[in-house]
Amino acid sequence: MNELLEKAEKLGIKIPPISSEKINEDIKPVLRKMEQVGIRIDCNVLHRLDQKLSKRLEELKQAIFKLAGHEFNVDSPSQMADVLFDELKLPVEGLKKTKTGISTAASELKKIENEPEIIKLILEHRELSKLISTYLRPLPLLVDEQDRLHTTYGMETTTGRLTSSEPNLQNIPIRGIYGLEIRSAFIASKGMKLVAADYSQIELRVVACLAQDRAMIESFKKGEDIHTRTASEIFDVPIKKVTKEMRRKAKAVNFGIVYGQTPYGLSQALGIDVQKAAEYIMHYFNVHKGIKDYINEMIVKAHTDGYVETLFGTKRYLPEINSKIRFIAEGEERMAINTPVQGTAAEILKLAMIELDKRLAKTGARMLLTVHDEIVVEAAEKEAEKVGRIVKEVMESVVTLCVPVEAEAGAGKNWAEAK
DNA sequence: ACAATGGTCC
DNA sequence: ACTCGGACCATTGTA
Numbered sequence: 001m002n003e004l005l006e007k008a009e010k011l012g013i014k015i016p017p018i019s020s021e022k023i024n025e026d027i028k029p030v031l032r033k034m035e036q037v038g039i040r041i042d043c044n045v046l047h048r049l050d051q052k053l054s055k056r057l058e059e060l061k062q063a064i065f066k067l068a069g070h071e072f073n074v075d076s077p078s079q080m081a082d083v084l085f086d087e088l089k090l091p092v093e094g095l096k097k098t099k100t101g102i103s104t105a106a107s108e109l110k111k112i113e114n115e116p117e118i119i120k121l122i123l124e125h126r127e128l129s130k131l132i133s134t135y136l137r138p139l140p141l142l143v144d145e146q147d148r149l150h151t152t153y154g155m156e157t158t159t160g161r162l163t164s165s166e167p168n169l170q171n172i173p174i175r176g177i178y179g180l181e182i183r184s185a186f187i188a189s190k191g192m193k194l195v196a197a198d199y200s201q202i203e204l205r206v207v208a209c210l211a212q213d214r215a216m217i218e219s220f221k222k223g224e225d226i227h228t229r230t231a232s233e234i235f236d237v238p239i240k241k242v243t244k245e246m247r248r249k250a251k252a253v254n255f256g257i258v259y260g261q262t263p264y265g266l267s268q269a270l271g272i273d274v275q276k277a278a279e280y281i282m283h284y285f286n287v288h289k290g291i292k293d294y295i296n297e298m299i300v301k302a303h304t305d306g307y308v309e310t311l312f313g314t315k316r317y318l319p320e321i322n323s324k325i326r327f328i329a330e331g332e333e334r335m336a337i338n339t340p341v342q343g344t345a346a347e348i349l350k351l352a353m354i355e356l357d358k359r360l361a362k363t364g365a366r367m368l369l370t371v372h373d374e375i376v377v378e379a380a381e382k383e384a385e386k387v388g389r390i391v392k393e394v395m396e397s398v399v400t401l402c403v404p405v406e407a408e409a410g411a412g413k414n415w416a417e418a419k
Numbered sequence: 420a421c422a423a424t425g426g427t428c429c
Numbered sequence: 430a431c432t433c434g435g436a437c438c439a440t441t442g443t444a
Contacts, residue, residue, distance in 0.1 A: 171428035265433025338434040
């Protein structure tokens with residue numbers, strides 16, 4: 001405990017004197033309450049979208065059959081591979097193989113030159129069937145008499161993150177038009193509003209601090225867009241000359257840092273060749289020596305101590321880090337890099353939830369959901385703005401990092417509108 | 420019942 | 430020969 005506080009002090013961090021064990025005890029009753037309250041669902045929205053997408057799905061299926069020359073199970077990857085690569089003879093060069101054959105994953109299909117019509121149809125089919133079978137159909141079956149959905153939160157992760165199951169409300173779609181439409185089915189109770197607040201780049205702020213990376217700390221202090229800043233560094237252009245495409249690539253680099261970047265992994269994420277990816281990473285480490293040193297420190301620590309730990313002292317043991325099988329050892333090295341970052345961010349959010357639970361007790365507002373760096377609260381319509389300010393304030397002040405901790409809060413009649 | 424494949428979220 | 434971290438869940442196909 002004292003060592004933790006000392007370590008934090010050295011990093012320019014102020015944390016409340018609470019151990020990870022205590023956090024994990026205190027969060028439990030908060031989670032149980034959230035599970036019981038549940039979140040209200042507008043089943044009509046889900047049902048209407050189901051009808052609409054099911055119709056489109058049938059059209060897509062027929063169009064795929066026509067191009068394939070016969071009917072088959074579009075949901076079967078093995079049958080799909082037979083059709084695409086044996087019958088239609090689409091090029092397999094550069095595509096990943098699975099144990100059973102050639103991968104038909106969307107990321108692989110997108111690599112096929114000039115995207116044949118059938119590929120476009122398959123990708124749309126995959127998107128719609130996913131939404132229908134995972135969200136639109138099952139969720140309405142799980143609501144209670146008040147149209148409320150109750151998840152179960154778990155704490156059995158290796159990093160300290162929470163899980164959500166039966167149903168998982170931490171992977172509700174958000175991308176694309178359908179994503180937002182599905183989120184709009186998550187609504188506030190009568191006379192109330194949803195308040196959604198999420199941390200801005202919490203993991204990158206944490207790593208900037210843990211690594212004491214000067215450039216990154218300066219960037220956060222200035223309030224810059226971190227991905228644009230990274231793009232300017234790795235492509236060596238002024239901030240103003242950063243294009244959307246450059247920013248997109250830089251974003252992948254920044255994510256990679258937190259995950260234990262490899263050139264191969266980055267190349268896969270961006271669909272570029274490994275050489276290019278290695279180049280980006282090299283440019284990145286030229287600027288961010290602090291990050292580079294941090295990564296090495298964590299790997300060395302894991303090898304010598306056998307574990308790494310978060311800011312609040314959650315340990316993760318890495319018994320295979322000295323394995324002779326390189327693949328295994330490297331896997332654990334990436335965990336050594338990622339766990340302190342992801343775990344610390346998770347602890348910060350749990351701390352905020354514990355604190356928020358106390359602060360909201362006096363108001364009529366109730367916490368409903370949490371999604372790793374986000375908290376969703378339900379508040380009386382008239383109080384929504386005020387509650388939004390409270391949530392934001394609690395999230396931002398529960399720890400003091402060496403960079404600003406920022407959260408954004410919004411309010412609306414549904415989850416899509418609140419973000 | 421279980422492994423493999425694929426896909427959604429942060 | 431080849432993987433970027435952490436989860437949960439649906440479907441197919443085999444046992």
